[in-house]
Each structure stands twice: as structure tokens, then as C-alpha cells.
Amino acid sequence: MPKNLISIQDLTKEEILHILEVAREFEANREQHFLDGKVVACLFFEPSTRTRLSFEAAVARLGARVIGFPDNRNTSQTKGETLEDTIRIVSNYVDMIVMRHPLAGAADIAAQVASVPVINAGDGANQHPTQTLLDLYAIRKTQGRLDGLDVNMVGDLKYGRAVHSLVEALSHFSPHFVFTAPEELRMPRKYLEALDAKGISYVQTERMETALNDCDILYMTRVQQERFPDREEYEKVKDVYRLTAGMLGGVREGMKILHPLPRVNEIATDVDETPYAWYFKQAGDGMYVRMAIISCLLGYR
Numbered sequence: 001m002p003k004n005l006i007s008i009q010d011l012t013k014e015e016i017l018h019i020l021e022v023a024r025e026f027e028a029n030r031e032q033h034f035l036d037g038k039v040v041a042c043l044f045f046e047p048s049t050r051t052r053l054s055f056e057a058a059v060a061r062l063g064a065r066v067i068g069f070p071d072n073r074n075t076s077q078t079k080g081e082t083l084e085d086t087i088r089i090v091s092n093y094v095d096m097i098v099m100r101h102p103l104a105g106a107a108d109i110a111a112q113v114a115s116v117p118v119i120n121a122g123d124g125a126n127q128h129p130t131q132t133l134l135d136l137y138a139i140r141k142t143q144g145r146l147d148g149l150d151v152n153m154v155g156d157l158k159y160g161r162a163v164h165s166l167v168e169a170l171s172h173f174s175p176h177f178v179f180t181a182p183e184e185l186r187m188p189r190k191y192l193e194a195l196d197a198k199g200i201s202y203v204q205t206e207r208m209e210t211a212l213n214d215c216d217i218l219y220m221t222r223v224q225q226e227r228f229p230d231r232e233e234y235e236k237v238k239d240v241y242r243l244t245a246g247m248l249g250g251v252r253e254g255m256k257i258l259h260p261l262p263r264v265n266e267i268a269t270d271v272d273e274t275p276y277a278w279y280f281k282q283a284g285d286g287m288y289v290r291m292a293i294i295s296c297l298l299g300y301r
């Protein structure tokens, strides 16, 4: 296992599969105090519900303690302290740092100065590797496999860090992708070029109807308001897609809808009661996956 988890590319295919297996064991038995006496810092410089609380719950269920903050307004960053100095100091107090930051690349900066392992809990529009591991857990749980799936990603593929990490991870498993996005929010070229280099097939479309009935996983995403440099640009695309229960009449029987959450308007609440909705279970299992990530990176599994 690597020391840090900054990008999903830090993990090999075998390491990804090992983490998913350990997560399955934790789901079967979630009270396992491998980390008695350890301390983990959860440093969130950007809002979060699921990632922060599931990490904190994971740490507690492993027997360790959490320190940290849910935003940086009461830290010495408000006095001008740099991220690097903050991380250097916190490294002295803890055994691991989990960090979310609005700046793409911030987790990498933190890892370079930290004396303890750093886990990226989301850095700007760049990467969200722990979200990807729980997405893979949900995909394998619902489809019985990761290989050879038809995956349709819908929404903000430009700023959505969860889809960036997921595309890279699924590339180990011979997928076929459909990228459904308006022109302004298309998947960035560097991810498409990486798929081209690996010979992985994909199509791009602006219409949600194009591939709705031909996918195993429908990965919906929120338009990332906080990443837009211009409010007017956000207003133009914010409600571009809205999935309703009435649109699901022709989908594959085992198809599942995932979403990293939070959702805004892109999935109507009537979808929640359909057999295709899996996003709440997906987020719930995130705690087991994060227990596995922490245990594996610290060398306990």
C-alpha cells in the first residue's frame, strides 16, 4: 500500500480490490478496534457531510480518536498561516491526516510536508479517491462484478472530482463509458486522452435519453456551483438534467443509479422509491470503505 492516498492512481488494481475486500469484512463486523490509542486528524477546509462524518465514524469504530475542524474559520489560517505550516504542526499530534481543501493539488502539497500518511478527502475539482472506492464498492455489490460494465456518467463532468477519480479507477476493468454533459461541462480532455491511450471506448452526448436504457450504472452528478468562476455560467446549466421515475420505464433490470451526493435537483425524489436508486446505500457503505482505507494505509490489513 502507498503511504498516502492523494489520487486514485496511487493504488494498483490489486490494492483497490484488497481495500474493497477489507471493506466487506468490516461491513460484516464493524466493531474492530485495530487502532486503539491512535489519533486521526480530519481537517476540512471545505463543507462536507458524508465524507467528514463517515471518516470520523470510521475512526471511532476502529478505536481511534479524532481531532480536527469542519471549516478553517477558527484556525490560525485566518491569521495568515500557510497550509504547509498547518500540516507540519498537525503532523506532530496525530498518526494520520484526512484533508479536504478547495484547491486542486492541496492534498499533494500537504503530503509533501506531512510526516504521517495523508488521505485526500477531495481537492477542488481534481480528485476524490475515497469517494471512488466507495463507488466501486457499490458497483460490485449491485452488479456482482466490476469488469465489462456500461457506465453512463451524467451532469457536471468538468468540475466533478468524483467522476474524474472514478473514470481512472474503472479503467482497470474494461468499461464502456457514456459521458452525458452539456458542452460547457464535458469531461476534461486529459481524462479522454488517457482513455484513448488505453483503448477504452466511450461516447459523448448532451442528451440524457441517449443511453439511459443501455447502462448498468447511471452515475448522476450535481452541477458544482462552488467551482464556477462566473455565476451567470452556473445559472445557464444548473438544471440541465433532471431524472424522474417516469423516465426509467425502459432501463435494464439490474441497473442502479449512483450519485456521490449531495443532490440538488438532478434526481427527483420519486426516483428514491424505485428499485434502481442506490445512492443512499452507496453513501451508507462509505463508512466501511473508509475503515478499510485507514486500516490498509496504516498497515493493519
Ligand code: CP
Binding pocket: 047, 048, 049, 050, 051, 052, 122, 131, 260, 261, 262
Ligand atoms: N460525496 C461527498 O463528498 O459528499 P460530502 O461533500 O457531503 O462529503
